[in-house]
Amino acid sequence: MLNFELHLPTHFVFGKGVELETGKKVKELGGSHVLVHYGTGSVVRSGLLNRVVASLKEEGIQVELLGGAIPNPLDTLVYEGIELVRKTGVDFVLGVGGGSAIDSAKAIALGAPYDGDFWDFYSYKVVPQACIPVGVVLTLSGTGSESSNSSVITRSATRVKRGVNVEVQRPVLAIMNPELTYTLPPYQTAAGVTDIMSHILERYFTNTPDVEVTDRLCEGLLLTVIHAAKLAIREPDNYNARAQLMWAGTLAHNNLCGVGRQQDWACHAIEHELSGLYDVAHGAGLAVVTPAWMRYTMHHNTLRFAQLAERVWGCSMNYEHPEYTALEGIIRFEHFLRDIGMPVTLKELGAKAEDIPYLAAHTKMGNAGTHTGYFVPLTPKDVEKVLHLADK
Numbered sequence: 001m002l003n004f005e006l007h008l009p010t011h012f013v014f015g016k017g018v019e020l021e022t023g024k025k026v027k028e029l030g031g032s033h034v035l036v037h038y039g040t041g042s043v044v045r046s047g048l049l050n051r052v053v054a055s056l057k058e059e060g061i062q063v064e065l066l067g068g069a070i071p072n073p074l075d076t077l078v079y080e081g082i083e084l085v086r087k088t089g090v091d092f093v094l095g096v097g098g099g100s101a102i103d104s105a106k107a108i109a110l111g112a113p114y115d116g117d118f119w120d121f122y123s124y125k126v127v128p129q130a131c132i133p134v135g136v137v138l139t140l141s142g143t144g145s146e147s148s149n150s151s152v153i154t155r156s157a158t159r160v161k162r163g164v165n166v167e168v169q170r171p172v173l174a175i176m177n178p179e180l181t182y183t184l185p186p187y188q189t190a191a192g193v194t195d196i197m198s199h200i201l202e203r204y205f206t207n208t209p210d211v212e213v214t215d216r217l218c219e220g221l222l223l224t225v226i227h228a229a230k231l232a233i234r235e236p237d238n239y240n241a242r243a244q245l246m247w248a249g250t251l252a253h254n255n256l257c258g259v260g261r262q263q264d265w266a267c268h269a270i271e272h273e274l275s276g277l278y279d280v281a282h283g284a285g286l287a288v289v290t291p292a293w294m295r296y297t298m299h300h301n302t303l304r305f306a307q308l309a310e311r312v313w314g315c316s317m318n319y320e321h322p323e324y325t326a327l328e329g330i331i332r333f334e335h336f337l338r339d340i341g342m343p344v345t346l347k348e349l350g351a352k353a354e355d356i357p358y359l360a361a362h363t364k365m366g367n368a369g370t371h372t373g374y375f376v377p378l379t380p381k382d383v384e385k386v387l388h389l390a391d392k
């Protein structure tokens with residue numbers, strides 16, 4: 001295991017009805033003037049926005065409202081939010097919704113105290129040093145943004161989608177009521193499930209030896225998510241299934257499963273090009289990229305893939321030919337994704353094979369500027385080959 005540091009500042013409030021405590025918790029954390037930032041309407045329709053605003057006002061907290069964060073949130077609304085925060089003196093930003101509203105809230109909170117253009121952070125010219133405290137009322141289990149150190153924003157003019165990972169933006173408050181996810185369309189539930197699984201797999205595929213504790217955490221989370229996903233899709237108001245998914249989503253991406261090991265992240269880098277260009281759900285893009293990436297990288301460490309197949313997908317180990325076990329695990333994963341309603345080919349996603357060179361050329365090469373991923377560092381040519389494997 002590698003040396004590591006982990007500081008999780010997030011105060012979690014989890015369970016039925018907890019959104020009614022938002023005001024009290026924000027006040028305890030020092031918020032007196034809050035920007036409530038949300039998406040394109042689900043929180044208005046469900047009445048959640050009214051409940052949250054009422055709970056803030058009950059505590060004497062001043063409230064500013066800004067809606068309109070679309071899936072794959074845009075820089076344009078972030079600029080608007082930054083202006084609003086500066087003009088009104090907001091001291092706490094509360095994202096209410098899924099990963100898109102939360103990420104947009106984080107970007108506003110990073111950009112407001114910064115003198116320059118907030119896009120400097122997302123184009124990696126400047127590392128953010130300060131952030132207005134961020135809180136979250138979560139309505140979609142998936143991204144883990146409620147306690148992650150990341151936010152992902154799309155530049156509207158170019159469709160470039162980029163993420164920033166810095167500790168200062170980790171939320172200080174996460175209000176998590178699984179009941180709030182009952183209204184999710186099955187496709188969004190499934191996309192969230194795929195995202196959770198990918199956050200685990202990006203960490204699971206590592207070259208670091210002796211990482212049993214995090215391996216077992218990853219495997220346990222995957223087993224739970226696979227079971228709960230089917231239940232939640234069949235019975236949208238199954239509280240237990242929704243609760244397992246919600247907490248698994250957090251644990252999958254707050255880095256409890258990733259510390260002490262090298263992580264990969266190639267699938268995410270490749271996927272961000274897909275959702276940036278075609279405006280598809282992030283989880284759906286991952287459902288297409290991940291099995292293809294697995295097929296491409298499997299031979300780098302067949303035993304690790306076979307271990308996953310045996311422990312998570314219930315395959316029996318073929319000791320003579322572990323590559324058969326590894327492949328069987330990938331096939332079962334793909335079947336699972338299909339079962340929950342995810343696309344697994346570029347065509348099903350609505351992506352075009354002729355765009356593969358563009359997608360590969362634009363994929364962020366985060367590893368030394370020349371490669372993406374660390375388990376198997378991929379060049380743009382490799383990325384093309386991965387995408388061709390998804391072109392079935």
Ligand code: NZQ
Pocket residue numbers: 038039040041042043069070071072073097098099100101103139140141142143144145148149150151152180181182183184185188191192195253268275282283
């Ligand atoms: O906009 P509204 O009206 O709220 O509707 C949303 C949206 O249409 C809807 N929705 C959310 N909660 C709902 C609901 N509809 C009914 N009932 C509810 N309870 O679902 C749609 C998708 O919402 P969105 O927030 O876009 O989904 P998700 O949570 O999957 O977020 C995706 C974004 O997060 C980024 C992705 O790249 C993408 O831009 N990610 C953020 C990460 C992070 N910050 O750590 C990590 C991830 O890897 C990911 O990259």
Ligand code: ZN
Pocket residue numbers: 143195198199268282
């Ligand atoms: Zn993700």
